[in-house]
Amino acid sequence: MVQYPFITSAPGKVILFGEHSAVYNKPAIAAALSLRTYLLVTKNSDPNDDYIYLEFPDIKLSHKWKMSEMPWELTTHEQGRPPEGEELNAELVNGLTTMLTTITSPLHYSAAYCFLYLFLSLCNGEIESGLTFTVRSTLPIGAGLGSSASISVCLASALAYIGGHIKNATLDKSSKIIKDSDECLFVDAWSYMGEKCIHGNPSGIDNAVATHGGAVMFQRMANSMPSVRTSMRNLPSINLLLTNTKTPRRTADLVSNVARVVNDFPKSTGCILESMEAIAREAYNLMLRPFFDNDSKVRLMELIRINHGLLVALGVSHPNLERIKLYCDELKIGETKLTGAGGGGCAITLLNENITQDTYDELNAKFEQHGFQTFKTTLGGKGVGLLMNPSKEFSEYLSVESFVNFKTTNEIETSIGCSSVESWKYW
Ligand SMILES: Nc1ncnc2c1ncn2[C@@H]1O[C@H](COP(=O)(O)OP(=O)(O)OP(=O)(O)O)[C@@H](O)[C@H]1O
Numbered sequence: 001m002v003q004y005p006f007i008t009s010a011p012g013k014v015i016l017f018g019e020h021s022a023v024y025n026k027p028a029i030a031a032a033l034s035l036r037t038y039l040l041v042t043k044n045s046d047p048n049d050d051y052i053y054l055e056f057p058d059i060k061l062s063h064k065w066k067m068s069e070m071p072w073e074l075t076t077h078e079q080g081r082p083p084e085g086e087e088l089n090a091e092l093v094n095g096l097t098t099m100l101t102t103i104t105s106p107l108h109y110s111a112a113y114c115f116l117y118l119f120l121s122l123c124n125g126e127i128e129s130g131l132t133f134t135v136r137s138t139l140p141i142g143a144g145l146g147s148s149a150s151i152s153v154c155l156a157s158a159l160a161y162i163g164g165h166i167k168n169a170t171l172d173k174s175s176k177i178i179k180d181s182d183e184c185l186f187v188d189a190w191s192y193m194g195e196k197c198i199h200g201n202p203s204g205i206d207n208a209v210a211t212h213g214g215a216v217m218f219q220r221m222a223n224s225m226p227s228v229r230t231s232m233r234n235l236p237s238i239n240l241l242l243t244n245t246k247t248p249r250r251t252a253d254l255v256s257n258v259a260r261v262v263n264d265f266p267k268s269t270g271c272i273l274e275s276m277e278a279i280a281r282e283a284y285n286l287m288l289r290p291f292f293d294n295d296s297k298v299r300l301m302e303l304i305r306i307n308h309g310l311l312v313a314l315g316v317s318h319p320n321l322e323r324i325k326l327y328c329d330e331l332k333i334g335e336t337k338l339t340g341a342g343g344g345g346c347a348i349t350l351l352n353e354n355i356t357q358d359t360y361d362e363l364n365a366k367f368e369q370h371g372f373q374t375f376k377t378t379l380g381g382k383g384v385g386l387l388m389n390p391s392k393e394f395s396e397y398l399s400v401e402s403f404v405n406f407k408t409t410n411e412i413e414t415s416i417g418c419s420s421v422e423s424w425k426y427w
Pocket residue numbers: 037056057058059106107108109110111112135136137140141142143144145146147148149151198199206249250251252339340341342345
């Protein structure tokens with residue numbers, strides 16, 4: 001019996017090498033961020049309430065559907081893990097269109113579609129109605145830091161839990177071990193389906209990192225073979241500056257633009273994708289060297305520069321991303337590349353040693369002129385987690401109202417006690 005309320009949480013990610021080429025079955029390297037998404041699931045006390053509710057205030061979406069009007073007949077409800085590479089269930093996709101007709105903004109549509117697809121796939125008509133799903137995130141949305149994957153993982157884990165497909169999470173932070181649990185593999189596979197709803201043709205790297213946490217080398221395989229995910233432990237402590245252009249874009253659009261270029265220029269772009277593969281492999285070897293010395297760092301910086309150039313060639317940069325790169329180059333701050341799908345969103349800069357405070361101030365002044373925002377975050381955080389029965393101190397904040405009304409991202413985390421290690425459990 002599921003006890004309400006509960007919260008699931010999953011991290012964003014930063015791709016260090018291999019975005020876009022990952023979609024073409026090339027290896028890529030990514031790490032979980034300390035910025036996270038939180039999904040609160042509450043149940044209202046009215047037993048006759050026939051609705052389920054979505055409250056996604058970060059994107060200003062508030063919606064409800066009647067449970068009794070959902071196309072339950074389109075799902076089998078003996079759903080295990082979907083086989084690798086499986087496409088979305090075409091009948092369900094079609095059946096959901098009528099439930100989404102009143103949602104016209106693409107931002108809202110993809111989030112609601114992801115929710116409904118996972119809800120109907122993982123729960124059945126017998127589950128309690130009157131549930132509200134409220135999402136808040138400390139991640140910038142549509143900025144290349146995996147916000148879509150983190151909501152997909154939050155939804156897949158919560159719905160798999162409600163649907164009885166995964167059991168209660170039990171491991172605490174220190175005992176979360178290296179081996180993948182069945183629960184995590186289940187959540188990884190279904191959040192991939194959620195990512196498909198949001199952006200069509202994901203490689204699976206973002207949801208893999210959001211589920212398992214840490215840092216990985218990831219490669220999707222051809223012909224529906226399972227993707228390969230190698231955990232990278234003992235990452236060298238590299239000093240990254242993360243800058244958000246705040247230029248909005250959708251991963252779905254960028255991935256489909258690259259698909260067009262790859263289709264129109266197969267030979268020329270084939271070489272670009274192969275170079276990206278070589279870069280990811282060389283970076284992997286450098287980062288896992290037992291002694292990551294200055295020479296290794298210099299080589300890694302060059303790989304960052306080359307990788308960015310190749311992404312520019314695929315057409316996924318943006319004048320604002322180039323501005324960040326230009327300022328960092330002029331001030332000799334370090335090497336910069338876009339991260340995630342590009343077209344706006346964020347850039348990462350691997351910083352040189354010994355940069356003076358004056359130089360940082362100068363850089364920040366330039367960034368401010370354009371409204372760019374820099375982030376301090378750590379790499380390699382925890383994957384998907386569950387918070388139930390929080391201590392009294394925090395439980396008063398587990399209501400839809402307080403979740404919706406949190407003003408700052410800091411307020412979200414301090415109010416629900418997410419830094420209180422004992423409260424969170426991991427699968
Ligand atoms: N906090 C949130 N609340 C509701 N929906 C969200 C939230 N965060 C992300 N989304 C959904 O994810 C979509 C953004 O996903 P998109 O893949 O375009 O960007 P991203 O995941 O932030 O960047 P990238 O894929 O490059 O890492 C939004 O349009 C919305 O549908």
